[in-house]
Amino acid sequence: MAAAVRLRGLHKRFPRVHALRGIDLEIAEGEFFALLGPNGAGKTTLISILAGLTRATDGSVSIMGFDVARQYRQARRALGVVPQELVYDPFFTVRETLRLQSGYFGLRRNDAWIDELLANLGLADKADTYTRLLSGGMKRRVLVAQALVHKPPVIVLDEPTAGVDVELRQSLWHFIRRLNRDGHTILLTTHYLEEAETLCERVAMLKEGRLVALDRTENLLRGGGGRRLVLELDVTELPASLRPRLTGRDGARFILDLPDYGDLEAILASLRQAGVGVCDMALGQADLEEVFLKIMHGVGHDTPEQA
């Protein structure tokens, strides 16, 4: 499959900050991809370069095979960006804003799609309201609609759910998923990691301008601790035979590594053998947040465990 987004040896130096330090990344057409990283990691900078808002210091960037500098017209036509900053033009209503945005992309009669966008983003009754009068979350919805007026094959959302209520989060993701099913490639940044975990097939993690992880979501979850068994016992010490499996403690609970469910039987047998009673037991899996923290703080760093 062709690459929807391709970054090669990408560097960005600001006068004081080396914001991107050699990024190589390929996102396939039709992927639902998450770009994660702490504040200041370089996510927005990377997106700005995709969008042609910032110029790369070094390296090459293409969208749907079009170089963002040399073939900027095709590249920009193929890209829809929801910016992180909540921006709007105070002079125009929601519908005017969307009509203008369509016009910039050369679409003169786009009202059918605009209406569909408004309906899907819960903006239908705000169509004739000035954007400056909308609440923050509503403004964010308009930004999403603006990014989609030209039905771009590649959609980039820079923290689209910051400050957005639960209901819109749900309907927004429902809508974006539908677009993804229809073949649109989605690149998403978010600080809500459970969103990335449930939505995205593949995840890249960025730290201080470098890619520190890039894998399928399920692989990351497995690698980041994998399955585990949480036990609450009637004793305060874990039987010696199980100690090698211990990965952490959470109060009275022991957290054991459980790479394979087949090991469960053996663990229970060891407990019986030691004459230890089980008060409570739960199976679990490390979530993306834990994996994220682990990767960001370097492997082996102890992170607070949740039950």
Added chain:
Amino acid sequence: MSGFRTLLYKEILRFWKVLVQTVGAPVLTALLYLLIFSHVLEEHVQVYPGVSYTAFLMPGLIMMSVLQNAFANSSSSLIQSKITGNIVFVLLPPLSYLEFFMAYLIAALVRGFTVGLGVLLVGLFFADIEMRYPLWILAFALSSGAVFACMGIMAGIWANQYDNLAAVQNFLIMPLTFLSGVFYSIHSLPDFWQGVSHFNPVFYMIDGFRYGFFGQGDVDPWLSLAVVTPFVVLLSGLTLMMLKSGYKLRH
């Protein structure tokens, strides 16, 4: 092409929606100048034979309004978009720097001409204004307006905040337009200031424009055109280079 048309339409719509501030206010300002200066000077000054002072004043006032408003339109639109951040809406689409330039330039001219026309209409209540050579009038309005529209684009892109823009307006635009013979003929100035005025390109803009009305001026209109045209070329070139480089728009 259609992207350009939309951007132009948006730029015009932007000032059209607040016509009271963008056209009403400058017309009122011009009207106040007209009332005060013509009241004070009408009886005392006659610059050209057969032309009343009020009539003499009109073309200068119109031109000053055209220039200041062409500058104000492009500069304020750009700085506003930059400060509020909505400039990304026009940076994300596939618009070329040339389309960008033309849209802001033409919108600035439309605003300048709208205000100029407003001042002219108001002026008709106060004086008979003949327009002997409409082509000269148009030539100078277009070329001079374009020069100030370009300066507005450059200033709007260069400025980081409204203060920067106000500085350009107060220290460059206002002196240039006021010290250009709007209110007087430079022949009435002492030799020194007459000489200085000849280094002010705006003097030629206004003198040429006025020639179009009365068929009389301080210098030959062809000379004025020869002075103004290179400025059009120079400033459009500079503005285009600035836009092409992405200076302060694309990091």
